[in-house]
Amino acid sequence: MAAVPGHVTTPGRMGGPGQLVAPTFKTERLSVVYLTEQGPLRAVRGVSLSVAAGETMGVVGESGSGKTTLALGAIGYLPANGRVESGTSRLAGVDLAGRPRRELRHVWGSKVGLVSQNPQAALNPTLTIGRQMDEMGRRHLSLGRRAAREASLAMLERVAMPDPQAVASRYPHQLSGGMLQRCALAMALLTHPAVLILDEPTTGLDVTSQATILDLLDDLKAQFHTAILYITHNLGVVARVCDRIAVMYAGEISEEATAPDLFAQPLHPYTANLLRCVPRLGGQGTQERLATIPGSLPQMGDLPSGCVFAPRCPLAVEDCRAARPPLVEANAGRKTACLRWQILRSEEGRQTALQLDLRAAAPLTLSAVPRAPAGPPRVRDGSSSPPGTLVAMPQDLLTVEDAAKECPGPRPRSTVKAVDGTTLSVGAQQTFGLVGESGSGKTTLARIVAGLTRPTRGHVHLEGTPLGPSVSGRDPSVLRRLQMVFQSPETSLNPRQTAGQAVMRPLVLLAGLERREAGQRARELLEAVRLPASYFDRYPGELSGGEKQRVAIARAFAAGPDLVICDEPVSSLDVSVQGALMNLIGDLQDGAGTSYLFISHDLAAVQHLSHFIGVMYLGALMEMGDAARVLASPYHPYTEALLSAVPVPDPTSRDHRMRLRGSPPSSAETPSGCRFHPRCPRFQGDLCRDQAPPWRLSDGGVIARDAATPATADAAAAAAEHAICCHIPLHDLAALQEAGRR
């Protein structure tokens, strides 16, 4: 087809949300089917969607809901086994569905911009950023070599790249994830596409980089007047960037509304429940149960004949199960696929729709599990211990003393300080939440505690007894007391062992049970993590992500450990599943009296479980203390930035924005003075650059860290109720932060 190169979109005057403008991008009753070994799989069924120029349409849904398939099907860019079964899809007047790939290729190049989740995989690692961008200009805008480069540089400038010339000559592996995603965005925008599809563009990034990308999107939206289709599972992100939102469930749209309407008054029970599930920062106190949606997404091969949400819906009646409810217009610009949406308009109706499964379910008894004798619950009272003492405090279950891990760096004779002298302690039956961006060293620290990584310095004590640096040197009685739940449900279970075998093994090996007895207890454990007994003989391939993680938790708890290290146990799961698992983790603590070292990049998740929180940056703790105090002003500037970067699932909230300068740090070069100073929004000048900041305690004490033994200072800080490692006095910090909020 003869596409007009260059500026395809004609900036209309009547842009913005609403239906005033003829939609640029429109699908009508689009159905996509995948041909699989198990037969055809209808991943998207009869979806109609329209996006006008200058409008941002959010498609939200949990994984497996078909949101990516919808976008790819709409532009005809499906994998080899995917087909558009029926329906139409029009982009700027051109029908895309069912066209041969050869014709579509030019449409994609000139009219469609696509940014996917993983820029690492989307960009060619063997070509420089500039080369790849120039190719777009030359191929689709028919520009000459020099003009193409100029266009590329101009576009890099527009996505707020600090030094376009330098970036253009770099290879993808030389840039950070956030920078790469900006390049991908620049490349997608180069041809001024009619539609820009953003498929979870910030999901793989840290909150701080995510925040800057979202800020950038805000600016670009105004400049480019493109129709944007924004696909994500993150409700906070859609609330932040989208004008209208479509909620997808099991391959169908369950509700469509403008962003403020959707968050103010959802008119579909699924949306209402989903909004409930999102853990929110602040507001509710710590250790509160999270809402969940019982049941699970229906299997695409075996859909209910009625409403797809009916099996999990508290409002479902006979009619709901009889026939698929159509997507009806509720109010102007609002559509819902619920027969009983009127009920949701009243507050009582909403409450019935919300399955507030907040009461603690039947208490979890792990009495069947043999446990090492644990002392009575001891509440930490660190403030009473005199500052400056370096001892493993007797009431602490785990103490980490000046742990450090250095590895050879990328350049000869350089070292990467993954963990750079960290001291912390975890009380019995308490949860210590460790927060930080990727690369902050939190996982390395966890692995040092577990004995999977040998520290270059420092010690780990369990109830005062030093632990060997490596698991292979640790006594079985120690191994039994210390277990771990890993991040990825996909790799934490052996695919060739059944759930039962996985849970039985530690019972046999560490608790010394007979096989029959172990089998019995394994069944009890599976029940304790709320899995049906029939799952005993299932292989991991037959379980969902959340179920796998439950098995992994049961395995960790099998031998009755005193401390369980949780390394991002829920971050790869959907919100509705996350809540259930967090509740489970909390319940198990109440039932079994276990301590946790809970690691996460998600402050909201940490807040719900933790008694104590430590905030880590470039291998060192910047702030630590009582959970409530860490999450309240005064914060360390880094904590403050982390908190303000989290997108709030409320489009009306005008968050005060505090963004970090520069790109995420590399632990290859630890900055001088305060390690946070190059990115600190409250940078104070030479003092921050030249001198290591002291620990400032909440009781007014100040412990200098640049003494001969910084470890002593750290130990004192670890013992305090709340400590911040910063040059700015606490009351000044509090004042600055108060001013920023106003």
Place this chain on the structure above:
Amino acid sequence: MKGKVEADHGRLVSPRRAAVYWRRLRLQPVALAGTFIFFLFLVIALLGPLIAPYDYAAQDATQRLQSPSLGHWMGTDNFGRDVFSRVLVGARDVFYLGGIGTLLAAVVGTSLGLLAGYVGRLWDEAIMRVLDVLLAFPALLLAMVLLATAGPSDLNLILVIAVLYIPMFARIARSMVLDLRTREFIEAARLRGEKRSYILFREMLPNALPPLLVEASIRFAYSIFLVASLGFLGLGVPPPNPDWGRQVNEARTFFDAAPWMLLFPAAAISLLVIGTSLMADGLRHVFGPPVARGSR
């Protein structure tokens, strides 16, 4: 779509593994044919002497160089022996030597590879470098040198096949271990204080099995060829056992007068090698990752 999407919610509860394998095999007619040929020869190897119409060694001077007929389906050779019976019985040695040899190579090679990959460092270097040296020689040449020194016998043939194929199994097992050792279930096993042998053989080996099985079937096909080649060169099974390779060699002299003498054993070799290779190729798909569902 992202990898995690596939597994979440268990969209498709996968049926039992064996059923999946069988269904995938059934969908590949070529591989199915190969598998059929393989098992046909396996049955022949097991029942050879029982179903053979004549004694494979019985000479009959009156029946020399007979062309194929109802009495002798594949004709007779220069000693008046029934070619059909000799081909049938010859299958036994092929499976016996090639099979045991490949199995031995698989067991030893896999163990060495697991050890090299998991223990690493000096063990890895030592084991892999020695195996590299073995790989540096052309297979047939090495086999001939070894057999010429040790003298042809069943045991020596098996050992030669094993020595030749150990490096391939070791390399595959090692690469699987390098991939698996950083998986979290292995770390969970280490955190339980599992012994090294348990981690290697109970946690890792089952996961490394599919590619090893594929490799074993490929190596078996090669070993048939190797046994036949050595037989042809006079280094195979000592007479009077009917070795396909030696049959081909002996038939060369009589090719003009009795082409069937050469044709049928040669066809048996080709058919079994091709059939096994096709089966191996099919197994690769059978054990491979599921056909992409949502992935691009």
